[in-house]
Amino acid sequence: MSHPSQFSLLGKRRFLPFFLTQSLGAFNDNVFKQSLILAILYKLSISGDRTLWVNLCALLFILPFFLFSALAGQFGEKFDKDALIRVIKIGEIVIMAVGATGFVFDHLWMMLAALFAMGTHSALFGPVKYSIMPQALREEELVGGNGLVEMGTFLAILAGTISAGVMMSQAHYAPVVSTAIVGVAVLGYLASRAIPPAAADTPQLKLDWNIFSQSWATLKMGLRQAPAVSRSVVGNSWFWFVGAIYLTQIPAYAKDWLNGDETVVTLILTVFSVGIALGSVLCEKLSGRKVEIGLVPFGSFGLTLFGLLLWWHSGDFAQGPANNDWLTVLGIGQAWWVLLDILGLGVFGGFYIVPLYALIQSRTAENERARVIAANNILNALFMVVSAIVSILLLSFAKLSIPQLFLVVSVMNIAVNAYIFKIVPEFTMRFMIWLLSHSMYRVEHRDLERIPDEGAALLVCNHVSFVDALLITGAVRRPIRFVMYYKIFQLPVLNFIFRTAGAIPIAGRGEDLLIYDQAFKRIAACLADGELVCIFPEGKLTGDGEISEFKSGVTTILAQTPVPVIPLALQGLWGSFFSRDPAKGFFRRLWSRVTLAAGQPVPAEDAKPSRLRARVSELRGEGR
Structure with missing residues (x-):
């Protein structure tokens, strides 16, 4: 029996407005964040170490996920999701207006405040984003819908990063960036108005405004779910640990190991994002339109394999002229192997992450789903912070090279996922069944x-x-x-x-x-x-x-x-x-x-x- 492609969801009102809303939000996040970083590095008059300000930007954006994810999980269950999304999108317009004012007047602290507020916006949007999909999609559409969302998110991140670079290269960048971020926020709100009604799961829920006690309670709720769900939350956060290390090191890797300029950074980001998007949309076909967690071990294997290959193929670039553009780098045969490895990391990352999100959504009780996703966001943020600490320790104190860091992460990936698959043998069982039926x-x-x-x-x-x-x-x-x-x-x-x-x-x-x-x-x-x-x-x-x-x-x-x-x-x-x-x-x-x-x-x-x-x-x- 033939089934419509997952892309047919893009023609349905129960999915398209939500898809556009979340994609525009991810795009705007990255336009603003990347523009601010480039302004700090190249445009603003700042005394002291500029990299310190860049690291502060990363901290300000991730901190709200620690502080407000638990509250966001409660909001996602107590209030109608369609109305909550529209309120959040109105907030984005206000935040971007503040950020735009900061750009126009070169006011760094105003821009930093807007960045923190945008992190808060994203923290509030995350639980409702993933908990609304099981209400809007049928079970056989859940994997395809998640694949489209992950594809849209990573392509939006890539497009936002590239767009920021183009806009910041203009002589009069401030009005261009300001108009863009406010305009995209308005488009996101307009798209949200078409999202169909999505009723609250637990309207009688009493809100706990103590963000610290509630964050701890939410985290415990997520980790006390059935083993398949709780370990999926851990596996999801581990993916962001690995992904954060790769994405953070890409600029230095492109410069110091591929001898490339900024265009090579963009090339690598493009290949990685396309890989994630490709892996995400292939999940529906490979899973047979059901939540197939057998793809998770397959994705984990690919992440390790291509991480090892990236380490192996990075050795021949140590010598050579610096600051080559992307076309020059593509003229080097070894560069193609490196890009293939990065593409493989993205594709198998999609195989890994999409089934985990779908499993969390499908096996969590409706009245706890938003809070479990909030717990996942808290743990994601924690793992990303730990990934930065691990990178600093291994690169600065252990004196490892960036390819050697990739090697260590690949080996760690084996250990972490072996633990997950041992605790929840269902992953391994489903993988063996999936392998048999596809070989x-x-x-x-x-x-x-x-x-x-x-x-x-x-x-x-x-x-x-x-x-x-x-x-x-x-x-x-x-x-x-x-x-x-x-x-x-x-x-x-x-x-x-x-x-x-x-x-x-x-x-x-x-x-x-x-x-x-x-x-x-x-x-x-x-x-x-x-x-x-x-x-x-x-x-x-x-x-x-x-x-x-x-x-x-x-x-x-x-x-x-x-x-x-x-x-x-x-x-x-x-x-x-x-x-x-x-x-x-x-x-x-x-x-x-x-x-x-x-x-x-x-x-x-x-x-x-x-x-x-x-x-x-x-x-x-x-x-x-």
Whole structure:
């Protein structure tokens, strides 16, 4: 079944105004911040160390995330989100008017005050930005929507940075910058007026104005979520730790290691931002329009790999003329390898960050979502500050070079994500499933929307190979409890996946009565809790590719817990490496096309084994 591209969201009112609002905000942030930094470095009459003022700018922009994210999380749950966004955007117009006045009169402290206020604006906007999306988007649109937002954010950051450079190069820069920042703020407010209503999640919430106690309480709330959510918050913040190190070092890296001028800095920023945007929008296709956290280990692997390659490929630029422009640098063969490494960092960064945001949004309770995102923002800010401290210690005191810093960060990335994946094995399990369904097989889905988005149901499917459960898990959005023969459940490597997924081992009544009885008790409990349970009613793998008689286990299950039954059929697995085809081989039918089809739900009272077998046979068709 074909699905509209994620870009079709840009044509829908429930997404486009919000997308424009947040993109214009990110653009304006960076126009103002970068213009101020360039003014300090090149335009204003300032006594003392100018780099100190630049570092003060970084501090003033990040400090509000510590101070006001907890309050922003409360706002995001207590008030209607569309109205709250419009109030924040009105505030942006006022802030930019103050900043514009500072530029016109060369008043540094006024500009610094506006920068702090813009940081506050961004801190207030963050929780409502990510908590409004689950209200506006359907579940299958969440990954695509997050991908578009991340793409828009990083391209807006790049465009704002470049635009600031162009405007500040003008002889009369002040009126140009002032007009631009106020004009963009007005456009952001106008875009926000078209955002559809988004009701408050917890309108009765009592605000706690003590920013320090509430920040600590909010942070604890975020870290006390279910392990998958809390570790996603940590993983998200770790990404900003890594990203902050790379982005902070790019100017010095371009100058000292690529022997380039300011245009080379812009080139690297462009390649990195395009990589992030590309990785973000590819997430929807690679994830099959669902929240696929299996992409997170894949993204982590790429961040480490391309970080190591960047260190490796940086060694040949130590000698040579300085201040080369970007065209001259592109004339050096080694530069292409460096740019490819930076592009890879961006692409795999997108694979890493988009599923984490989508998981946090989808698995957090509505009445806590904004505050959990606020906790994430607090932790992001903390990690970014720590990244600056680590960089100073390693570069200034340990006397590492910038490429060696990249090497250290790449090794640290292995350790941090190994910890996350160990604590939450679901990441690793989903990665192995994703890898299987995107390497040995090309899995097509047909009518899987017939599987309910919530509530209990029993799935019945033909049993063709040892990896049937993995392929079904990779295709269906909801978690599934599989009932499988206990000897398959115990297979090495696959056992880790089955245990992590909560599979239920079963034995024949004559083999092990205890396992048999425990299996039916667990099945009944799972269905009573509203979960999906999948069984293979043939009771064994097919030995000839045909569908055997369905056993009476399905009748026993439905007698205890009557729920709708969804017939499923796998086609194309017979003859593959994991089937029992005598003529199989590892390379036979490699990258073969496999179809998983779902039929119409069958009421429990009509779900006789023979009738279900006929339904599954009809779904599968003639192919095996």
